[in-house]
Amino acid sequence: MSVILNISHLSKVYERRGGHAVTALNGVSLKLEAGQFKVVHGSSGSGKTTLLLGAGGLLRPQSGTVAVAGEDLYALSSDARAAFRARNIGYVFQQFHLIPYLSVLENVLAPSLAFSDGQVRQRAEELVVSFGLSSRIDHPPSQLSTGERQRVALARALLHQPRLLLADEPTGNLDETNAAAVIGYLRQFAKDGGAVLLVTHDSSVEADEKYCLADGVLVERSTN
């Protein structure tokens, strides 16, 4: 199996006003191979989101490296990193973060602002169908249920068929049924050859490997 995500000794310290520093990540290392679905648990403020932002090339660490598909993200320029992210990394957020004035289809197509090929619209439509959103295709996010919104966010993350999917509390705002459906989609993505790193405070989510993040330190809990 090829390594999709390789986080090595990642550290991130936030300097607060008044000289007070908060260590969000302290030498975190993590490997994720194609087909793997890994979960990081942690309480609020444990550094889960920081880990995910760092893994996606959005938050430069003080030390350590992040390589996605062998590419050291923070060795790239800002624009090159953005382009790389557009092609290789998908993000799913707890709050969905859909663009309010775009329809379902347009939200799914939003990543094509960064990178587009001739098949992008067809893929978007297929994703809308496969996530059961056909009847909502022209609706704005304000007219969708929370479950539908998260499915739109998931479809958007998958538009460019990324190798890595980073999910930040994707089920945090969903009921059990919708949460199970979303986890099912993520698991399917991993089965199809992708790699999924999910951070959540919900310890019931089953995964290939489970970690616990506390005070910036990552500890492996169990393996399925």
Added chain:
Amino acid sequence: MNLWQLVSKEIRFRKISFLLGLICVAVAIASFIGSITLLHAHDVRTEQILIARERSTREEMTQMEDDYRRIMRDLGYNVMVVPAEQSLAALRAQGHPDTYMPYEYVERLGRGHVDTLNHLLPVLQTGVQWPEYSIDIILSGTPGQIPVYHKSRFLTEDGSAYRNPIMKAVPPGQLILGNSIAADLGLHVGDEVALMGRMHTIRQINPAEGTTDDIAVWCDLQTAQELLGLEGTINVILALECVCVPDALGAITQEVQRILPGVQVMEFSSRVKARAQARSRAEQAHVTAMEAEQNHRRQMRLERRLFASILIPVVLAASAIWIFVLMLGNVRERRLEIGILRALGVRESTIIAVFLCKAVLIGLIGSLVGYFLGLAVGALWGGVRLFSGDFLDLIRIPALLTAVLIATVLCAFAGWLPAIHAAQQDPAVVLRDEP
């Protein structure tokens, strides 16, 4: 999904913000174009006023000229051409010249392209006693008026005579009597009288003039020459000074003496001259009024230009600041959206383009609206009716392009910093901080 779709969707979503931007740019450009249009409309109106004034003056002057020409003609001859050796004292004392010149002088004058004289009347006149009645008269012989041939507009179609002569020819065998002579002798029109042994019919009796004309007896020139034994001669050419040179004795003398070196020229009617001078003063008054109007309009234009030169920069600067504030507000409002797009891999340059595109769109649409708004307001203020020919003339493509260019650059400039600010936002901070 492309940039334009994103921008247009966002504009539709936040209509009020976009509309405020448009109004701001439209007002700024309307002030700019309105000021320019007002100045153009002012110029157009000034031209119209001056043309109308000039036309009216010209018509009045033409009318006045016709009136004076007619009045002068009715008042009679006011210039006399006499031999150079004629004594003025003798002329005044006797009431007629006592020196002579060839008849052909008048023909030379008529064909000599004189501009300053008209209605040439060659006369042979001398004081004699009417032997049949033993009364002193001034015997005057004339063949009638000789045309100034190049002034064809006053002549009959064949160009041989005046259409409206001051004095017509006296046919051979007929006489015209001064009023005093006719009264003294009890003569009437149609009476048969003998003059120096020749029988004549009285054709006309002139009204009283209170001058030596009242003792004049007019006959045809040839008869007078024969009776006086002065064949081929005349001693005065009466004429009418042209109204086009109201004070031109010098010019007349110069022109006449160019053709007839051996003569002198005299004016003898101050009434006509006074009226001509009054006409000249009226013309001068018109010119002065025109100059005053021009000065007034020029002053008004300067004031409007000064006003525009203050208004335009202030409004443009205010507009730029307003657009800047609006765009900055838009950036703050779209903070999360920018973070999402950055997380999706959208480049900083694309984020900048999103905001600049919107700013430029505000500039383009706002400038077009502002141009036509300013054009309409400026035209109405400048006294030009909307959609009239003059209004359409006020539409200047270069001004339109300038307005569009200024507004676009202004908006791009005002939107630049907010766009940079948007692109440089740290998506990690946004995504971490936003609920």
